[in-house]
Amino acid sequence: MNLRETDSGAEILYSGHSACPGCGAALAVRYFSRALGPDIVMVITACCWSIIAGGPPLTTLKCPILHCPFPSAASVGSGVKRGLEQKGNRDTTVVVLAGDGGTFDIGLQALSGAAQRNEDFIFVCYDNEAYMNTGMQTSSATPYGCHTNTLPLPRTKERQKKEIMRIMAAHGIPYAATATVAFPDDLAQKFVKARGIKGFRFFHLLIPCPPGWGAESDETIRLSRLAVESCLFPLYEIRDGITVELTYRPPQKAPLEEYLALQRRFSGLERWQVEALQHSVDRDWERLLQQGEGAAPF
Amino acid sequence: MPVEMITGSQAAATAVQRAGVDLVVAYPITPQTAIVETLAEYWARGELGGEYVNAESEYASLAYCSGAASAGARTFTATSSHGLAYMHEMIHWCAGARHPIVLANVNRAMGAPWCLEPDQIDSLSQRDTGWIQLYCANAQEVFDTILQAFALAESVLLPCMVVFDGFYVSHTYEAVDIPPRDTVARFLGPSCFAAQVDPGRPANLHGLIGAEAQSRLVLSRHRAMERVWETLREINDRFAALFGRSYPAVEGVACEGAKTLLVTAGSCAETIKSVLPALDGTGLLRLKAVRPFPARELRTRVEASGAETVIVVDRNCSPGLGGILAQEVKAALYGAAAAPPVQNLILAGGVDLTPWMLKRILDGSLFTGGGGPDREVWGVDLA
Ligand code: SF4
Numbered sequence: 001m002n003l004r005e006t007d008s009g010a011e012i013l014y015s016g017h018s019a020c021p022g023c024g025a026a027l028a029v030r031y032f033s034r035a036l037g038p039d040i041v042m043v044i045t046a047c048c049w050s051i052i053a054g055g056p057p058l059t060t061l062k063c064p065i066l067h068c069p070f071p072s073a074a075s076v077g078s079g080v081k082r083g084l085e086q087k088g089n090r091d092t093t094v095v096v097l098a099g100d101g102g103t104f105d106i107g108l109q110a111l112s113g114a115a116q117r118n119e120d121f122i123f124v125c126y127d128n129e130a131y132m133n134t135g136m137q138t139s140s141a142t143p144y145g146c147h148t149n150t151l152p153l154p155r156t157k158e159r160q161k162k163e164i165m166r167i168m169a170a171h172g173i174p175y176a177a178t179a180t181v182a183f184p185d186d187l188a189q190k191f192v193k194a195r196g197i198k199g200f201r202f203f204h205l206l207i208p209c210p211p212g213w214g215a216e217s218d219e220t221i222r223l224s225r226l227a228v229e230s231c232l233f234p235l236y237e238i239r240d241g242i243t244v245e246l247t248y249r250p251p252q253k254a255p256l257e258e259y260l261a262l263q264r265r266f267s268g269l270e271r272w273q274v275e276a277l278q279h280s281v282d283r284d285w286e287r288l289l290q291q292g293e294g295a296a297p298f
Numbered sequence: 299m300p301v302e303m304i305t306g307s308q309a310a311a312t313a314v315q316r317a318g319v320d321l322v323v324a325y326p327i328t329p330q331t332a333i334v335e336t337l338a339e340y341w342a343r344g345e346l347g348g349e350y351v352n353a354e355s356e357y358a359s360l361a362y363c364s365g366a367a368s369a370g371a372r373t374f375t376a377t378s379s380h381g382l383a384y385m386h387e388m389i390h391w392c393a394g395a396r397h398p399i400v401l402a403n404v405n406r407a408m409g410a411p412w413c414l415e416p417d418q419i420d421s422l423s424q425r426d427t428g429w430i431q432l433y434c435a436n437a438q439e440v441f442d443t444i445l446q447a448f449a450l451a452e453s454v455l456l457p458c459m460v461v462f463d464g465f466y467v468s469h470t471y472e473a474v475d476i477p478p479r480d481t482v483a484r485f486l487g488p489s490c491f492a493a494q495v496d497p498g499r500p501a502n503l504h505g506l507i508g509a510e511a512q513s514r515l516v517l518s519r520h521r522a523m524e525r526v527w528e529t530l531r532e533i534n535d536r537f538a539a540l541f542g543r544s545y546p547a548v549e550g551v552a553c554e555g556a557k558t559l560l561v562t563a564g565s566c567a568e569t570i571k572s573v574l575p576a577l578d579g580t581g582l583l584r585l586k587a588v589r590p591f592p593a594r595e596l597r598t599r600v601e602a603s604g605a606e607t608v609i610v611v612d613r614n615c616s617p618g619l620g621g622i623l624a625q626e627v628k629a630a631l632y633g634a635a636a637a638p639p640v641q642n643l644i645l646a647g648g649v650d651l652t653p654w655m656l657k658r659i660l661d662g663s664l665f666t667g668g669g670g671p672d673r674e675v676w677g678v679d680l681a
Contacts, residue, residue, distance in 0.1 A: 041495055043365070050506060059502035064495045066368055067504040069387050072361035075353065079321075079365020079373075080495055082349055086320040086371045092497040110361065113354030 006188035008037035010062075017060040019052045022217030024207035024224065025126045026052055027181045029061075029097070032124065032203075035188040036195055038063060040093045041080055045073035045107060047099035047126075048133045048209075071106045073098045074114035077121045093195055094121035100141035101131050104162050115171040118199045122191075125164065125202070128209035136212045136265075145260075145269045145277055156268045160280065165204055165238070172241035174199040179235060180206050182224030186235055186247050193237075206233045214264025223262060229254040231285040236292065244291040256281055302476050306467035309437040309474050310376065310402045310460070311336030313444035316482040320348040320371035320489065323359040328414055329464035330378040330404040337374075348372070356381035360388040360401070367397035368503065370493030372448060375399070378464065379406035379420045386424070389457075393428030393519060395504055398451035398458070398491055400444065401429075405564065405613070406464045407648050415648025416463035418564060418614040422588070422622045428519050430458040430526060431589040432545075433563040437472040442543055445486055446533050452491045453529050454522045461588075463565040463613070464648070477541060485540050523590040530587070547587040548595045553603040556581030558660060559638075561596075561627055562611035563588055566651045570611070573653045577660055581605070585623065593630035601634055608640045609659065615646035620674050642674040649677045 012033035019026035025048055033040065041064045044053055050067060054060045068076040077096035084092055098107050103125035111123060130148050131137040137150040140162040147156045168176045175197050179187035187205075194201040208223040210216060215223060227233040228248065235248040256278045260266040269277075304312070310333045314322065322341070324334035341350035348371075353359040356377045363373035377385065382403050392399055407417035421431060432447060434440045443460050451458040462468060494503050507515075527547065534544035551571055553559060557579040560570050567584040574582060583599060585592065600608060608631070612621025619625060624642040631637040643659055645651060658680055 039497055041497055053502055053505055055507060056502040056505045059500055059505075061502075062500045064497060064500060065502045065505065066365070066495055067502075067506075068361065068364070069391050071357065072364070072388060072391075075358040075361035076365035078351075079323075079362040079367075080369050081365075082321055082351070082362070083366030083369030083371035083373075083493075084495070084497070086348060086366065087369055087493065089369075089497060109354060110358050113358055116354075117351070 006035050006185070006192045008034055010034060010038040012038060012040070012062045014060055014062065017052050017054065019048070020211055020217070022210040022220045023048070024181050024209060024220050025049060025128065027220070028126055028187070028205050028207060031181065031184050031187050032191045033061070033063070035191040036093055036095065039091060040095055041066065043068055043073060043077045043080055043094065043096045045096070045098045045102040046070040046133070047097070047102055048128070049097050051133065070102055071110060073102050073107050074110040074119070074123060077123065078114045078117070078119040081119065081121045096121060096123045098123070098125055099132070100125060100127040100129060101139045103127070104141045104164055105139050112171065115168060115173050115200045115202065118173065120198055120200070122194055122201045122203065124205065126205045126207045128207045128212055129161070130212055132209050132212040144280070145273045146265045147268045148265070153268045168202045169238050169241040173202060174240060175237065176202040176204070177237035178204045178206070178233065180224040180228060180233065182221045182228060183235060183248060190237060190247070212265070214267070215262050219262055223259065226254055226259040226262070230256045230259050230281065232256060232259060232281050234285065234288055236288065244288065246288070246292045300476050301473050303471050304437060304474050305332065305469055305471055306437040306440045306462055307332035307404070307469065308336050309441040310444055311340070312476055313441045314374045315340045315346055316477070316479050317445055317448050317486055318347050318372070318479070318483065318488055319374050321363070321366045321373045322346065322348065322350045323353050323362040323373065323375045324350065325353050325356050325359045325377070325381065327356070327378045327381040329406060329468045330376050330381070330402070332468065333376040333402055333404070356384045357388060360385045360392060360399070363399045364388060364392050364395060364397050367399050368395065368494040370489065370491065372452070372489035373399050374401070376402040376404070378404040379408055382420045382424060383408060389424055389427045389429065392457045394515065396455040398455055400447045400451055400458050400460065402444065402460045404462060404464045404468045413647065414464065416466055416613065417646055417648040419646070421459060421461045422614050424459070425589050428456065429589060430456050430523070430587070432458065432460050432587055433585065434460065434462040434467065435565050435567045435584065436467060437470070437474045438543070439545060440467065441474055441476065442537065442541070443545065445482060446537060446545070449486055449533050450526065450529055452489060454525050455491065456519065456522050461564070466565040475541070481540065485537060526587070526590050545586050547592040548599060549584040549586055550599055551582040553581035553583060553599060556603050556605050558607045558609060559583055559600060559603060559605040560609050560611060561585065561623065563623060564613065566611050566613060566645070569651045569653065570656065573656055577656070580660055588623070591626055591630065596627065596630045597634045600631060600638065606638050608638050609643060610640060611643045611645065611651060613645040613648060615644050620644065643677055644674055645677040647678065651677065655680050
């Protein structure tokens, strides 16, 4: 399967939106909305996309957009789907779009509630690893060794990033997947697959954010690719919280250093910290490989 | 019409069932829980008509309603006290988004410390959010007001909070007329307000705007609140024609020629009504609507009565200011011809209003004997 096969042909993202140059979040929405097709409703919580969506009456997307308060994304999404059904519409796909703050932090309770009830919508977390809409503040998705405006140098994040995919898998939801914009075929295929599944579907998208990450705006795809090739952000899917399947296996593991060196947010890392990070990436990758072979529970 | 002995909570739930609701979202909290439990029983028996969802918090309940209402669904949730406070962000949001959601709030004090008594501070703390607030004094009124609330909310496109006292109303068994669903349907048909989320029709709903656009939207909500009076009158006329009962925004009892007027909201009015015959020269003005606030009507009725003193009974207190209703009444009477002094009996904490307490404040010794025009008395000191 390639993009042509998964593409609905519907361009839902208009040009002229207000995302920063090189924004991975705008690209991701473009790819997945083309895959899902035009019959979607986008519920957007407080995040960069609150701005990218444009100021009413203007709009960036050719579909209904419903903005909602920060902690409420998954609850509002549940309500929209249930409300549409009560009014006789069973077909429209409801997509909830949240950043890492709206997913890992302030939105986690609603997310867990909706996942546990197996509400019938797609939750997309575009994870740029900090509060970027407010200008790069620490979230629980911010990785080890990173500095932010609320964790400035010489300090860096001492704790590892929250493992959101394991949390979601623990809810036993029908479908959860990771994806990035450097692998658009993989991303589109997963969304097409998700569209055909009933119940709660979760996406974890790693989203390079040039201003927040301190990277060049033409490095977005390269950074996404390096995250995957280094096994920092593996591409996989989980069915029913149990069956893990890798959808891409890097032919050769790229060293993490190359990925880190492209970003000023990691400029505070010392040698031993890079090694510690490499070690944890290797450990997590091994664990995932075992799970991919069904050897261990996720 | 079938009369049943039920509690205020059961009356609320039964009204929601009769209203043909599309979605109920539930989360428990004392003293509200019996409402969502009764609705769950209807649902389990296949008699609810709509969907029933157990949410993970009150915040989620209202957010859920907000999503469904934006798709055009008739939604209901119920809460109390800390639950209402936890919803606060969504309470503002739902008013701004013009969702005609109906929420029953059973009054309960706010912690710390834990207290389950029927202080009205929970709902009064939400009075600036843009929700219609209708206060009920008994179980029949709860039943009737919930039906009226759906009609009102969907007509002016504002959310509506139906408020009643914990325990005194929520847990007390009373005889309630329960019209069958098809009779109710003649008053309230299925929801037909326009859906905001309309698949296939691109729209950027509730996205970022500037100060001027926001100002115009706040103004439009303010104007919608003014339309409540006319709409409520029409609704009451239709309701009275079918069921023989109606609930004006201000209910007056024995006001003409009264020397003293008692003003309150909620079930304190029932206690007052029961002793009025024994109290010469005393009348009652009960505030059914607290938002919008019936300032004009209140002023007219106080002026017409010629009363020398107004005593507001407040089962709440805004520390540093006093009873909240007393402040609103004072504001309403400001500039009135010969505005009488407004005094305040404060029952914060949910203290019960007793006939004995009323006798003591009305025998003249408490308010008029040495107290200034702004005198306040705490009920708890009279016990
Ligand atoms: S701050 Fe980052 S995520 Fe937000 S719009 Fe800019 S590039 Fe995109």
